[in-house]
Amino acid sequence: MPEFLQYPFMIRALVAGGFISILLGWLGTFIIIRKMSFIGDGIAHASLAGIAIALLLGWATIPTAILWSILIASFIYFLEKKTKISGDMAIAIMFTTGMAIGVILLHFYQGYQPELISYLFGNILTINSFDLFSIIIAAIIILSCLLIFYRRLLFTTLDPTGAYLSGLNPWVYDLVLYIITAVTIILSIKLVGIILVSALLVTPSALGKIFASSFKNFTFITIIFSLIIVISGLIISYYLDLPSGATIILTGTTLFGLSYLGKYLFSK
Amino acid sequence: MKTEPIIEVNNLSYSFDDFEVLKNVSFVVNEGDIIAIIGPNGSGKSTLLKNIIGFYTPKQGEVIIAGKSPKLVRKQIGYVPQKFTSDRDIPITVYEFMALERCHDDSHSKKNINHALREVGLKNIENKQLGQLSGGQFQRVMIARALLHEKKILIFDEPSSGIDIVGEQTIYDLITKINKEKKTTCIIVSHELNVVNKYAKWVVCLNKKMICFGAPETVITPKNLKELYGIGAGLYHSH
Numbered sequence: 001m002p003e004f005l006q007y008p009f010m011i012r013a014l015v016a017g018g019f020i021s022i023l024l025g026w027l028g029t030f031i032i033i034r035k036m037s038f039i040g041d042g043i044a045h046a047s048l049a050g051i052a053i054a055l056l057l058g059w060a061t062i063p064t065a066i067l068w069s070i071l072i073a074s075f076i077y078f079l080e081k082k083t084k085i086s087g088d089m090a091i092a093i094m095f096t097t098g099m100a101i102g103v104i105l106l107h108f109y110q111g112y113q114p115e116l117i118s119y120l121f122g123n124i125l126t127i128n129s130f131d132l133f134s135i136i137i138a139a140i141i142i143l144s145c146l147l148i149f150y151r152r153l154l155f156t157t158l159d160p161t162g163a164y165l166s167g168l169n170p171w172v173y174d175l176v177l178y179i180i181t182a183v184t185i186i187l188s189i190k191l192v193g194i195i196l197v198s199a200l201l202v203t204p205s206a207l208g209k210i211f212a213s214s215f216k217n218f219t220f221i222t223i224i225f226s227l228i229i230v231i232s233g234l235i236i237s238y239y240l241d242l243p244s245g246a247t248i249i250l251t252g253t254t255l256f257g258l259s260y261l262g263k264y265l266f267s268k
Numbered sequence: 269m270k271t272e273p274i275i276e277v278n279n280l281s282y283s284f285d286d287f288e289v290l291k292n293v294s295f296v297v298n299e300g301d302i303i304a305i306i307g308p309n310g311s312g313k314s315t316l317l318k319n320i321i322g323f324y325t326p327k328q329g330e331v332i333i334a335g336k337s338p339k340l341v342r343k344q345i346g347y348v349p350q351k352f353t354s355d356r357d358i359p360i361t362v363y364e365f366m367a368l369e370r371c372h373d374d375s376h377s378k379k380n381i382n383h384a385l386r387e388v389g390l391k392n393i394e395n396k397q398l399g400q401l402s403g404g405q406f407q408r409v410m411i412a413r414a415l416l417h418e419k420k421i422l423i424f425d426e427p428s429s430g431i432d433i434v435g436e437q438t439i440y441d442l443i444t445k446i447n448k449e450k451k452t453t454c455i456i457v458s459h460e461l462n463v464v465n466k467y468a469k470w471v472v473c474l475n476k477k478m479i480c481f482g483a484p485e486t487v488i489t490p491k492n493l494k495e496l497y498g499i500g501a502g503l504y505h506s507h
Binding site for chain 1: 346355358
């Protein structure tokens with residue numbers, strides 16, 4: 001048995017990472033088509049306020065941040081659809097407001113604040129059994145939603161007018177996508193951190209696009225790459241004693257660079 | 269043969285906040301007709317289409333399709349956009365795209381999709397990526413999708429935009445063929461007056477309000493075109 005499997009924190013990180021990478025990979029295929037990668041950054045940063053509320057009140061951070069992120073995602077959706085504010089502007093407003101509220105609230109938090117850095121850059125040591133349980137339950141719910149609504153989400157993503165004319169309500173599926181993206185981002189924060197999480201929504205899909213010939217295998221390849229990036233990133237970070245979040249992101253970037261270069265050289 | 273009205277637009281007005289885009293537009297489309305909507309850019313053509321399909325709710329007036337609100341009968345309407353709005357490099361095949369709209373029957377099966385594609389003159393294309401198609405091929409895929417689901421009304425938003433003359437001819441011949449064989453009512457938004465003159469039975473001239481409505485030979489006149497497009501547009505009169 002490899003050495004890293006002897007440590008419970010590594011097993012928790014690998015299990016959480018496995019679930020999260022499947023979710024991020026799958027959702028990333030929708031995010032990249034909708035050109036919504038900024039939403040990952042926006043919700044992640046805005047979630048700092050939710051984390052701060054949880055820390056101040058002594059509540060469980062992941063469930064509190066999930067509820068906060070659903071609120072933020074719904075508000076971004078409302079601003080985008082019901083006002084003249086564009087999606088980018090709505091996200092930017094919530095991004096900065098959430099961060100600012102988080103910083104102010106944490107100012108009132110008494111004592112040492114070691115967890116803040118963990119949330120900003122990720123720290124697998126902070127994933128406890130309750131977090132792992134929350135991640136698995138939430139991941140199963142989101143994966144079920146994706147399985148049930150997959151075709152409808154894809155239809156409303158690729159051809160909103162066609163989807164509307166087929167009898168669907170594209171606005172409902174837009175909101176569903178915003179909410180499950182927000183929840184997935186919160187689940188990923190302890191693994192890779194607020195600052196880095198959006199990269200995991202984009203990099204695996206960018207890799208998938210290099211090799212896919214249909215949407216079905218685009219989704220499959222993206223999920224596989226997402227798993228490879230997260231699991232190998234965690235193992236590399238263990239052996240090289242590096243921060244896990246940053247190592248995962250750089251593993252993805254390296255894989256993307258090599259794949260792009262390989263495809264370029266072989267297609268010549 | 270007497271035909272029934274399938275689309276009725278009654279005193280339709282639409283505005284974005286205080287900016288009025290459509291004002292008191294009224295016309296009727298009979299079942300099985302080809303109707304063209306012409307007008308300069310920003311004249312409200314796309315807004316009119318979105319009101320017809322029920323995507324927008326009129327601020328005043330109403331649209332009635334087959335005696336009902338457009339939202340209730342929208343499954344009977346097919347929409348063929350100018351181009352694929354998503355990235356062209358999204359790896360989705362023609363088959364996957366056509367199978368997105370699921371039916372109560374097995375019309376999304378590969379056999380039926382191939383049949384619909386053959387009807388629009390496309391062969392061995394189902395595994396090709398949507399982004400690899402030419403503009404004309406994409407238009408035909410969209411028409412094939414509408415055929416697959418037996419839409420009663422087809423709306424074409426500038427169907428020959430960015431397509432060469434041969435492609436344009438193919439698309440319009442196909443629209444005519446579908447209209448004749450399946451009695452599909454077609455609405456075409458177009459800037460090409462020669463095409464409108466050749467294929468449409470009725471023409472709506474739109475510039476926020478309706479400038480004229482009638483048969484092409486009576487509507488496409490230098491006077492109307494001057495009012496619609498401004499000075500010099502009369503040069504394009506097809507006669």
